[in-house]
Amino acid sequence: AGDPVAGKSKAAVCAACHGADGVAVIPGYPNLKGQNEQYLIRSLKAYKNKERTGGMAMVMQPQASMLSDHDIANVAAYFAQMK
Amino acid sequence: AGDPVAGKSKAAVCAACHGADGVAVIPGYPNLKGQNEQYLIRSLKAYKNKERTGGMAMVMQPQASMLSDHDIANVAAYFAQMK
Numbered sequence: 301a302g303d304p305v306a307g308k309s310k311a312a313v314c315a316a317c318h319g320a321d322g323v324a325v326i327p328g329y330p331n332l333k334g335q336n337e338q339y340l341i342r343s344l345k346a347y348k349n350k351e352r353t354g355g356m357a358m359v360m361q362p363q364a365s366m367l368s369d370h371d372i373a374n375v376a377a378y379f380a381q382m383k
Numbered sequence: 384a385g386d387p388v389a390g391k392s393k394a395a396v397c398a399a400c401h402g403a404d405g406v407a408v409i410p411g412y413p414n415l416k417g418q419n420e421q422y423l424i425r426s427l428k429a430y431k432n433k434e435r436t437g438g439m440a441m442v443m444q445p446q447a448s449m450l451s452d453h454d455i456a457n458v459a460a461y462f463a464q465m466k
Contacts, residue, residue, distance in 0.1 A: 324419050324422070327419065327421050328419065328421035328422055328425060329419060329422060330418060330419055330422040330426075331417065331418055331419055334414065335413060335414055336407050336410065336411065336412060336413055336414055338410050338411035339407070339411055339412060339413040339414075342411060342437075342438040342439070343413075343438070345437075345438075346435070346436075346437045346438050346440075349437060351435065351436045351437030351438065351440070352429070352434065352435045352436075352437075353429075353434045353435075354425075354428075354429045354432060354434030354435075355425040355426070355428075355429050355434065356425070357429075357434070
């Protein structure tokens with residue numbers, strides 16, 4: 301399982317759109333707080349693998365491409381544990 | 384804006400995986416309760432338009448293809464207003 305503390309350090313950039321508390325600050329962006337951890341991993345990998353296009357994928361593909369699989373696990377653990 | 388009451392009638396099938404209360408009952412599926420309405424609309428349209436592949440898209444593409452844009456707005460309103 302991912303390390304939420306390590307994930308937090310990688311997730312600072314996420315907060316710009318998804319909120320420091322995981323509640324999106326911009327309409328059309330998903331809340332991440334308490335989201336299913338495995339789903340977060342799958343979604344980030346889908347963006348990284350360019351399996352998600354359209355919508356805001358032009359933002360998320362490059363963001364996800366900068367994360368290793370290890371980083372993705374940690375970031376997912378960080379948002380999943382948020383209350 | 385969508386009609387959450389009409390959305391509920393279309394969302395019965397969603398509950399099989401995403402939970403009657405919008406909290407996923409299967410690991411790897413996203414919670415939908417209280418999710419951003421515009422994001423839910425974009426996501427369903429992305430599946431319908433086959434812009435999302437990989438992961439569970441093989442499940443969600445056919446599900447979304449059965450929803451009109453009007454249905455999508457209503458289903459999104461339904462999950463977004465869940466507390």
